[in-house]
Amino acid sequence: MSEAVSDQPINGSASGGNPETKNDSVAYDTHRKLLGEKKTMQAALAEAQARLETLEQDKLSADGKKDELIQKLQKGVSEKEEKLKKVVGAFQYRTVSNKFMEEAKAAGCISPEDLKALADLSTVEVDVDNDFAVSKESVTSIIEDLKKRVPFFFNKGSVNILDKTPNNNIDTKQESPTAKIDKMSVPELMNLAKSLDKR
Secondary structure: OOOOOOOOOHHHOOOOOOHHHHHHHHHHHHHHHHHHHHHHHHHHHHHHHHHHHHHHHHHHHHHHHHHHHHHHHHHHHHHHHHHHHHHHHHHHHHHHHHHHHHHHHHOOEOOHHHHHHHOOHHHOOEEOOOOOEEOHHHHHHHHHHHHHHOHHHEOOOOOOOOOOOOOOOOOOOOOOHHHHHHHOOHHHHHHHHHHHHHO
């Protein structure tokens, strides 16, 4: 159904003696203009559709990234919460442990470190909101229970414990034979040297 349309007027008259030809000519110009506008509009529509599809894709990917970002942030928060719990737990244990050792020494414990290994410190009450205040009553009740179970960890009076280091338990009031070396004569020094060699 396409007709060939030329720019030349029909009937060969250049000035347009026939009114029908002039109307056809205006219609043709309008038609050409409309075709040009149609092509422009179709191109703009195609471009707008392409932009719309791109925006929809960007939105979908942004939504996906948003979900991914939310998951990443939630994971980071949960990791930090776990780390905080560990730090608070370690600090709480150290605080309870120090308080236990202090109270054990006050109760006459010979070796608070070893006694601490026998104690169940998980039952000690700690007020986390109040600067990790440790309940003295709960610590003393644990120590009293340990006094009954392992009484040999506690002093019953003044006990002199000898250590294994040589010459550490020697009475220091007694003068050593080598204390007067500068006052000894040569034969005394020779005798002292011989006696030391025999040891």
